[in-house]
Amino acid sequence: MWNKVQKFGLGYCDLPTMLWNVSVLLRVLTLNIDKRNKKRIPIFFYFLTLTMASCYFYVYLFSMVWFVFVRSPITGDIIAAVVVFSLGIASEIGICKLAYMFFYIESIRDLVQGYLTCDSDVEQGSRFHKNLTKSLRQVKRRALIFWAVIIGNGVLYIAKPIILPGRHFMEDMYIIYG
Numbered sequence: 752m753w754n755k756v757q758k759f760g761l762g763y764c765d766l767p768t769m770l771w772n773v774s775v776l777l778r779v780l781t782l783n784i785d786k787r788n789k790k791r792i793p794i795f796f797y798f799l800t801l802t803m804a805s806c807y808f809y810v811y812l813f814s815m816v817w818f819v820f821v822r823s824p825i826t827g828d829i830i831a832a833v834v835v836f837s838l839g840i841a842s843e844i845g846i847c848k849l850a851y852m853f854f855y856i857e858s859i860r861d862l863v864q865g866y867l868t869c870d871s872d873v874e875q876g877s878r879f880h881k882n883l884t885k886s887l888r889q890v891k892r893r894a895l896i897f898w899a900v901i902i903g904n905g906v907l908y909i910a911k912p913i914i915l916p917g918r919h920f921m922e923d924m925y926i927i928y929g
Contacts, residue, residue: 761895764888766870770863782852786860787867807846814928815839822926831924838925 757763759772774785781792781800815835823832852859873880 761888761891764884764891766883766887767867769887769891770867774863777852780849782849782856784852784856784859784863786864804846807842810927811839811842814926817928818926828924835925 758768763769770785774783774788777784778788778792779796779799781796783792815838819832819836819839823829823835873883
């Protein structure tokens with residue numbers, strides 16, 4: 752198990768391993784980008800994704816639209832409407848990208864397969880292979896830093912009400928419908 756976890760680190764920067772990393776993370780969201788992987792996605796992940804998507808849409812789409820366009824005009828709190836609307840719009844970008852991937856899954860699989868085929872044609876130990884591996888290591892380092900910043904931002908956002916006394920939610924002005 753530990754060997755598989757280590758493959759997500761900078762010690763494994765070849766293209767097939769990096770695409771395996773992405774494939775493993777996307778399979779949790781029931782998205783298989785690798786044509787070679789014929790293993791079924793566990794049914795648990797379908798239920799998990801459906802539950803998470805339902806909660807996500809309820810909080811960040813339905814409740815946001817209700818708050819901004821129904822509740823805020825009644826209360827007259829324009830600042831709260833702007834804050835909640837910006838949170839809602841910023842959070843919908845990721846779900847649009849995921850929906851795009853589901854819609855164009857065959858094109859993505861063909862693209863991944865093409866990159867793997869191209870990578871298999873590169874002669875091991877050649878100067879091009881060494882430069883490619885060095886470049887892929889930089890790409891993976893940047894991706895790991897980006898992931899750490901995004902996750903750290905989320906953790907700090909969630910920890911804010913715990914750290915600051917008297918706060919109950921990340922945004923006290925955001926009221927969820929119901």
